[in-house]
Amino acid sequence: MQEDLARAGVDRFREREAKQQPTWPDADALKRATDTLETVPPLVFAGEADVLRGHLAAAGRGEAFVLQGGDCAEIFSEATADRIRNKIKTLLQMAVILTYGASTPVVKIGRMAGQYAKPRSADVETRDGVTLPTYRGDIVNSSEFTEEARVPNPQRLVDAYHVSASTLNLMRAFTTGGFADLRSVHAWNKGFAANPAYKRYDQMASEIDRAVKFMAAAGGDFDGLRTVELFSSHEALLLDYERALTRIDSRSGRPYDTSAHLLWIGERTRQLDGAHVEFLSSVHNPLAVKLGPTSGPEDVKQLAAKLNPENVEGRLTFVARMGADKVRDALPRLVETARDEGLKVTWLTDPMHGNTFTSESGYKTRKFETILDEVKGFFEVHRAAGTIPGGLHIELTGDDVTEVMGGTEEIDDAALARRYETKVDPRLNHGQSLEMAFLVSELLAKAGAEQ
Ligand code: PEP
Numbered sequence: 001m002q003e004d005l006a007r008a009g010v011d012r013f014r015e016r017e018a019k020q021q022p023t024w025p026d027a028d029a030l031k032r033a034t035d036t037l038e039t040v041p042p043l044v045f046a047g048e049a050d051v052l053r054g055h056l057a058a059a060g061r062g063e064a065f066v067l068q069g070g071d072c073a074e075i076f077s078e079a080t081a082d083r084i085r086n087k088i089k090t091l092l093q094m095a096v097i098l099t100y101g102a103s104t105p106v107v108k109i110g111r112m113a114g115q116y117a118k119p120r121s122a123d124v125e126t127r128d129g130v131t132l133p134t135y136r137g138d139i140v141n142s143s144e145f146t147e148e149a150r151v152p153n154p155q156r157l158v159d160a161y162h163v164s165a166s167t168l169n170l171m172r173a174f175t176t177g178g179f180a181d182l183r184s185v186h187a188w189n190k191g192f193a194a195n196p197a198y199k200r201y202d203q204m205a206s207e208i209d210r211a212v213k214f215m216a217a218a219g220g221d222f223d224g225l226r227t228v229e230l231f232s233s234h235e236a237l238l239l240d241y242e243r244a245l246t247r248i249d250s251r252s253g254r255p256y257d258t259s260a261h262l263l264w265i266g267e268r269t270r271q272l273d274g275a276h277v278e279f280l281s282s283v284h285n286p287l288a289v290k291l292g293p294t295s296g297p298e299d300v301k302q303l304a305a306k307l308n309p310e311n312v313e314g315r316l317t318f319v320a321r322m323g324a325d326k327v328r329d330a331l332p333r334l335v336e337t338a339r340d341e342g343l344k345v346t347w348l349t350d351p352m353h354g355n356t357f358t359s360e361s362g363y364k365t366r367k368f369e370t371i372l373d374e375v376k377g378f379f380e381v382h383r384a385a386g387t388i389p390g391g392l393h394i395e396l397t398g399d400d401v402t403e404v405m406g407g408t409e410e411i412d413d414a415a416l417a418r419r420y421e422t423k424v425d426p427r428l429n430h431g432q433s434l435e436m437a438f439l440v441s442e443l444l445a446k447a448g449a450e451q
């Protein structure tokens, strides 16, 4: 198997520079961990990744809309049934709302079951004169500020696999076991809109209610109402992990990274001659690349040539994360380049990562209204270019945290301290996520009506 993989070129990345990798202190321990991962069962199957590629292709054509969401960084100790259920519930609720506005299927992808590695701006962190390695995500080290916690520990690669497996197990159970029934998901949304604070969404919730009742009446008790597909995704940052979970698909003979259905390359590791682009070019999963405000038309052309040389629909997604103040200036030329070159790409907006700032009281935060503004900018740019806004990439949690300011709850700087839990970036809480879904759904309905 390892020889087949080598023949397939999956090790070419080792000759390239890999940014954002930890310095593992113990090479033997790393080898033991990757040897173990090379023998474990795959987390996802090639056929599932192929199905997702087809859905992403549909989103690129405007025949579906993508909702990709979850934590900035998953935490091992938070992979509990309650928290995973809340996150899935939030995604499913958002998906129903978006389906109504888009009048197309919504492709649901969790930033879940593997989102454990984080890029950081510095290798070390100093507090009160003590300098330790930075926290790079639970797959590498632990966030507490002690020597023991911060030294990169390769056993964590194996732990990440097992926690991902149990998370995926719940994702599969919750989406097929009756929990995801459209009628119950919609009933949760009705509960949300019944809260007087969210009165403004009550009308759309009632419209969805009529549509759901009509569907149930017209179609009877069909399976489509009861089960949903929920795919997994994460940033393919830690190449030791991704390589060790790569397998040759017995049907097609092609390599797939079986750690998740969709893998993405982050803004800091998308160098054309870098190890991340090289590695992901060698696997057959659908891929995404984040594009920040410094990206130019050449990035679009060259990344597409390298990652999708055969211009296959659904293989390549670009996730624009420009910042609300830049999206209207920085995105048009990228979208126009892809359009004019005939590149088959699916465009998503990540309205989170270009809109982070530190509040006066010192919390890393984002504003709900700014996030929404970037989504609006994304729609405007696509409308002007005659291209397709394919979906939304969001950092969220199903819990009632206070990390993002604004929204109907009007979380202000003072309220951030109430329940600020994230170890890395601030996430929309449950209510803010649903509110965002209602507002984006309105934008989608408006865009549809104008066509
Ligand atoms: C992220 O998605 O958490 C992230 C680090 O994003 P980006 O690569 O766009 O900065």
Ligand code: CO
Binding pocket: 072, 073, 353, 395, 424, 425
């Ligand atoms: Co983040």
